[in-house]
Amino acid sequence: MLSKEIQDALNDQIKNEYFASYTYLSMAAHCESLNLTGFAKWLRKQSQEELQHAMKLFDYIVDRDGQVVLQGIEKPQSKFKSLVDIFQQALDHEREVTGMINKLYEKALSENDHATVVALQWFIHEQVEEEKSATEILDKLKLAGDNSSAILLLDSQLGQRN
């Protein structure tokens, strides 16, 4: 049985994952408007991944005989200054999510809720990957600067994400 505190925190995290998904989708829309279809495809995939994270938490609450209580999702930002701005924000946001997962993990540890501790370990590993890929793309964008050939090459590489 989940404690009320852990259940509330997991429900909050479902909302946070949905917000992350919504944010990536908004970033994808911006890239679509610039015809940067590779960036857009990568961001759409990322948006879908975040939904999977939310559903993993949803299923976990159900498996523990808890109650899923969905919350309102904030409106994401819709205007972005540049690709660097987008991926800097993506990285900052992933770092925030990492902090949220860590707090959840600490809460589960303090309550000796071992099942939740184990379930959250998957998310901790996943955040390492998320931060890594956002950092890689951001660093490449910074290197590319205003060089449109480099941006188009990156666009085509990101478009190959499956």
Ligand code: MG
């Ligand atoms: Mg996530």
